[in-house]
Amino acid sequence: MSKQDHAALADAFNKDEPRVDWHDKTLWFVREKRDKAVFKVPEWEWLRETASQIKNNVLSNLSEYLMQFEDQATRNGIIVHWAADAKEHNEIVYGLLKKHGVDKMVKSKSMLTEECHLNEFLAEQGIDVVDTDLGERVVQLAGEPPSHIVLPCIHKKKEEIGEIFHEHLGTPAGNADPQFLTHAARLHLREKFLTRKAALTGVNFAVAETGEFVVCTNEGNADMGAHLADIHIACMGIEKLIPLRKHLGVFLRLLTRSATGQPITTYSSHFRRPRPGQEMHIVLVDNGRSVQLGKKDFRNSLKCIRCAACFNTCPVYRRSGGHSYHTAVAGPIGSILSPNLDMKKYADLPFASTLCGSCSNVCPVKIDIHDQLYKWRQVIVQEGYAPVAKKMAMKTMNWVLSNPSVYHTAGKAGRWFMLNAPFTVNNGLNPWWKGRDMPEVPKESFGQWYKRNRK
Amino acid sequence: MSSRDKILAVIKNNQPEQRELPSLVPPAAGGSADPAKQFVEVLEAIGGRAYIVSGWERVGTILREEYTADKRIVSGCEGLGFMMGAVDDPHSLENVELAVLEAHFGVAENGACWITEDRMIERALPFITQNLALVIHKKDIVPTMQEAYQRIADAAYGFGTFIAGPSKTADIEQSLVLGAHGPRSMTVFLIDEGMSDAGFY
Numbered sequence: 001m002s003k004q005d006h007a008a009l010a011d012a013f014n015k016d017e018p019r020v021d022w023h024d025k026t027l028w029f030v031r032e033k034r035d036k037a038v039f040k041v042p043e044w045e046w047l048r049e050t051a052s053q054i055k056n057n058v059l060s061n062l063s064e065y066l067m068q069f070e071d072q073a074t075r076n077g078i079i080v081h082w083a084a085d086a087k088e089h090n091e092i093v094y095g096l097l098k099k100h101g102v103d104k105m106v107k108s109k110s111m112l113t114e115e116c117h118l119n120e121f122l123a124e125q126g127i128d129v130v131d132t133d134l135g136e137r138v139v140q141l142a143g144e145p146p147s148h149i150v151l152p153c154i155h156k157k158k159e160e161i162g163e164i165f166h167e168h169l170g171t172p173a174g175n176a177d178p179q180f181l182t183h184a185a186r187l188h189l190r191e192k193f194l195t196r197k198a199a200l201t202g203v204n205f206a207v208a209e210t211g212e213f214v215v216c217t218n219e220g221n222a223d224m225g226a227h228l229a230d231i232h233i234a235c236m237g238i239e240k241l242i243p244l245r246k247h248l249g250v251f252l253r254l255l256t257r258s259a260t261g262q263p264i265t266t267y268s269s270h271f272r273r274p275r276p277g278q279e280m281h282i283v284l285v286d287n288g289r290s291v292q293l294g295k296k297d298f299r300n301s302l303k304c305i306r307c308a309a310c311f312n313t314c315p316v317y318r319r320s321g322g323h324s325y326h327t328a329v330a331g332p333i334g335s336i337l338s339p340n341l342d343m344k345k346y347a348d349l350p351f352a353s354t355l356c357g358s359c360s361n362v363c364p365v366k367i368d369i370h371d372q373l374y375k376w377r378q379v380i381v382q383e384g385y386a387p388v389a390k391k392m393a394m395k396t397m398n399w400v401l402s403n404p405s406v407y408h409t410a411g412k413a414g415r416w417f418m419l420n421a422p423f424t425v426n427n428g429l430n431p432w433w434k435g436r437d438m439p440e441v442p443k444e445s446f447g448q449w450y451k452r453n454r455k
Numbered sequence: 456m457s458s459r460d461k462i463l464a465v466i467k468n469n470q471p472e473q474r475e476l477p478s479l480v481p482p483a484a485g486g487s488a489d490p491a492k493q494f495v496e497v498l499e500a501i502g503g504r505a506y507i508v509s510g511w512e513r514v515g516t517i518l519r520e521e522y523t524a525d526k527r528i529v530s531g532c533e534g535l536g537f538m539m540g541a542v543d544d545p546h547s548l549e550n551v552e553l554a555v556l557e558a559h560f561g562v563a564e565n566g567a568c569w570i571t572e573d574r575m576i577e578r579a580l581p582f583i584t585q586n587l588a589l590v591i592h593k594k595d596i597v598p599t600m601q602e603a604y605q606r607i608a609d610a611a612y613g614f615g616t617f618i619a620g621p622s623k624t625a626d627i628e629q630s631l632v633l634g635a636h637g638p639r640s641m642t643v644f645l646i647d648e649g650m651s652d653a654g655f656y
Contacts, residue, residue, distance in 0.1 A: 026629055041564075043481045053477035060474045063467040076613075082459035134635060135626035151626060158628045178630035186636060193636070194546055210609075220582045220622040220637030227579035228545055238462070245609075246479060249601035252617075253564075263497060263565035264600070264619050266637070267582075273613035275578050286462045294469030 005348035005387070010320035023155060024318040030151070031312040033261025034362065041257070051250050052366035055303035058241055059293060065208040065241045066284065072211025073282060076273045081283045086116035089285045093118060093200065093233055094125055096281060100231055102127075102198045106189075108215070108222035109133040110202030111149050111306060112235050112285055114328035115341075118200075129200075130192045132221040134185050141168045147322025149329055150259050150308040155321050189221070199225030203236035203282075204305070205251055209244045212272035213282065216255065216265040223269055231279045234271070238284050239302040251305060254364035258307040292340045297375045301336045303365040310359035310369055316352050325349060332359035336372040339380065347385035350376035411445050479601065490563035490596040491645060498566035501620040502633050503641045507593060509650040511535060514590060517644075518555065522586075526552035531576045532590055545579035554584035558618075560595040561643065562603050567619035568643060569603060571612040578614050582622075587638040589618065593647040 004012075014020055038044050058065060070080045083089035089112075097105060105122075107113065107129050119129050119140075131140045135152035139145065141164050146152030153161065162176035171184045201222040206213040213234055215222045226232045242251065256262045274280035293299050311317045311331035322330040327338045327346060335349035350373045359369040380386055381394070400410050417424050418441045426433050444452075456464075487493040495505040508514055511534035522528055527550050529539045535555060542548060556575060558568035568589045572578050581587055597603050607615075622637030633639055 029629060043483065046482050050477050050479065053474070056471075056474040057476045060471050062470055063463045066463065066466070082457070082462055084458040084462060088458060132636070133626070134624045138626065151629075153626055154629075158630070161627055178627040179632050181627055182624055182632040182635060186634065189636060190549075194549060218622070219624050219635035221635070223582040223616070224579070224636050227577075227582065238466070243476065245607070246601075246604040249599070249604040250479065253600050260625070262501065262619075264562075264567050264617065266501075266619050266622055268567070268617040270612070270615045272615075275572070275613065284462075286458075286465075290462055290465040290469060293466060293471075296471070299469075299471065 004326070006320065006324050006326070006352040007348065009324035009326065010316075010352070013321040013324055014319070020319055020321075022157075023321060026154060027312045027318045030260060031309075031362075034258055034309055034312065035261075037257040037261040037263060041253070047250055047254055048364055048366050051254055051305075051364060052303065054242060054247050054250065055365050058239075058243065059299060059302060061243075062238065062241065062293065065243060066238060068208040069206055069211055069241055070284075072209070073213075074211070076211045078211065078274065078280045078282055081281060083283055083285045083287070085287050086285075089113075089116045089235065089283055089287070090118050090121040092283050093235070094122060094127070096231065096233055097122075097127055097198055098125075100198065100279075102231070104128045104130075104196050105198040105200060106130050106132050106192050106196045106221075106225040106229070107200040108202065108217060108225055109136055109152070110200065110235055111146075111329055112202060112237050113200070114145060115287065116285070118235075130189070130196070132189050132192065132219075132225055133217070134182060134219060134221075137185060137189065138164060141165075145323070145328065147330065148308060148311055149306055149331075150311075155323065190224075193221075193224045193228050196225070197229055198231045198233065199229035200233045200235065201226055203234050203240050204255070205248060206236055206241050206282075207243075207245050207248070208241055210272065212245070212270050213240075214248060214252075214268060214270050216252075216268050218260075218262075218266045220267055223267055226269075226271070227275070230277070231281070232271075232274065233281045233283065235283045235285060238286055238289050239304075255305055255307055258309040258362065258364040288341050292337075295340070298336065298340065298372055300367050301333065301340075301369075301372060303367050304333050304337070305365055306333075307364055309362040309364065313358045313362050315354060315356065315358070320352065325352065332369045332373065333367070336369060336376060339376050343380065343383060344385050347380045348387065350374075350380060351390075408445070408447065411447075415441050415445070481601070487563050487598060490598050491593050493563040493598075494561050494566055494596050494643075495645075497564065498620060498643060501566050502623060502631075503566060503620040503643060505643045505645060507645045507647055507650065510646060510648065511590075514555070514588075514644045514646075518553070518588065522553050528553045528555070529576065529580070529584075530554075531556045531574055531580075534590070539576050542577050545577045545583070548577060548580055548583050551580070551584040553586045553588065554580050555588045555590065556581060558589040558591050558643075560597060560603070560606060561591050561645070562598075562600060562617070563596050564599045565617075565619055566643075567603075567617040569607065569615065569617055571610065571615040573612070575614075581616070581618060582637045584638055586640045586642075587618070587621075588642040588644065590644045590646065593645040596645075 138153040338346035558570040624635040
């Protein structure tokens with residue numbers, strides 16, 4: 001991972017302006033599709049409120065629901081594992097593969113395994129992992145992480161994907177037709193599905209009542225992998241739990257409409273028992289979630305169902321790209337989840353927002369995302385993790401604003417420089433000037449005007 | 456202490472105070488007046504096809520017009536007159552051109568059909584087949600997913616899935632392509648016993 005912060009990485013992304021415009025428009029198009037789908041459901045706001053309340057109940061009973069789920073899943077013949085952190089998660093998965101003598105695996109989309117850096121870990125152990133979601137396969141071949149949790153290669157143009165496929169899959173050079181490239185990937189991955197003995201999938205929802213878990217895909221890749229493999233490993237964050245099967249009726253109405261504007265994904269598969277002769281495993285992963293649960297201001301972030309509606313609507317995400325967040329889950333929700341994992345490393349992310357609130361407005365489970373971004377900023381500054389420049393600027397502002405004579409002198413000096421030496425402010429050192437014109441310089445300050453006009 | 460016990464202990468300690476589960480009754484019944492019509496419209500919008508037919512005979516006729524006998528067709532429907540038995544190895548289904556299966560019901564709001572493994576011959580079949588046809592009864596269409604789960608209730612399936620249209624992806628520049636890894640086409644037959652065969656299907 002890069003050591004540069006969001007602002008520096010966003011700057012790099014912004015060098016290519018037409019590309020930023022294209023990225024911005026592509027994601028806004030997805031946001032518009034979401035709106036069209038949502039407006040067709042008159043009870044939408046009731047669904048959001050209901051989902052939010054179900055998740056509140058989950059958070060207040062999480063330990064009980066986890067034990068109930070473990071009990072039910074075990075009765076169903078599923079083997080349940082617990083992982084305290086990313087390392088333990090990776091070791092559990094590797095242990096299962098090793099036990100079965102498997103060195104090749106297919107994997108469908110799982111942001112949790114991105115969070116745990118499973119692919120890198122398994123590669124070090126000599127395991128070949130093939131990501132089977134088309135977008136994920138593209139970024140895997142390109143040697144990059146996904147830039148979006150639902151649309152992993154949304155930052156790539158079709159010509160670039162054509163190039164990657166030409167290099168790795170042997171498609172003709174210069175062919176960038178999405179239909180053609182998808183077909184090439186279909187043939188390439190079908191061979192993988194048919195020859196791999198192990199499949200790993202993510203989990204969208206797990207039901208405490210029945211011990212089943214639900215995986216949603218459009219491509220059918222999770223099902224192709226799981227139903228053809230001898231061993232199916234499903235990895236889930238502990239917050240994916242819901243109490244009752246009938247609650248799926250609420251969440252499945254919200255998830256895909258919020259994500260892509262479809263009424264539902266093509267496949268919503270409910271895994272309850274392994275098929276005869278198959279082994280099915282679930283790895284329940286904590287990795288900081290239990291700690292986040294104890295933080296009153298931030299625990300609501302655990303209600304997230306990973307639809308990415310907040311990404312698509314975010315003016316900062318759309319114009320800075322997913323990689324600028326340098327974390328597995330980017331966007332507004334990633335900016336409130338990541339500081340919990342490593343406050344120092346992700347201290348910049350809560351500042352990568354305009355606090356406009358659009359994320360909270362589209363969130364299907366009503367997470368107060370922009371409020372949490374604001375609260376994280378305060379925690380980060382208090383804990384001393386704010387960037388040096390920001391700390392200095394804030395300290396200076398504090399000194400200026402709390403000393404009337406300094407304030408007046410500074411004001412005068414500022415007006416004088418802007419009037420007589422505009423080049424001292426109209427340059428690249430002034431972040432405000434980069435995207436905007438400086439205001440016209442007033443002849444006097446408000447204080448002077450007030451004194452003159454007060455009768 | 457095992458990771459399990461440690462995780463559970465921290466969660467127990469950090470859980471907020473009890474919040475009750477909400478009622479699942481929507482403020483107003485939002486269902487369509489004609490669920491079958493809505494089902495067909497939505498299914499077509501997501502890339503699927505629908506035929507309203509008078510019975511199994513019509514299903515067979517339509518499929519025979521589209522699929523020649525040299526391609527592998529498997530059926531899990533008694534009504535079609537031929538049914539495939541259990542398979543030893545799901546990989547052997549790799550060359551199936553068309554699978555015809557009987558689903559339980561459809562959902563008007565999203566064009567999905569619910570099918571459980573007892574009706575799939577093999578779990579992999581609805582995904583590995585090049586083309587999928589599902590058959591339901593026209594009367595078996597519920598308005599939304601909430602009614603769908605009322606209907607599923609506490610059914611004891613090992614595997615079940617909602618299928619809405621053909622397998623698809625828009626991962627390359629948001630261009631929709633049908634036929635990602637699973638079926639390239641998806642047809643739903645809605646049997647309406649009260650329908651006359653005359654004229655059209």
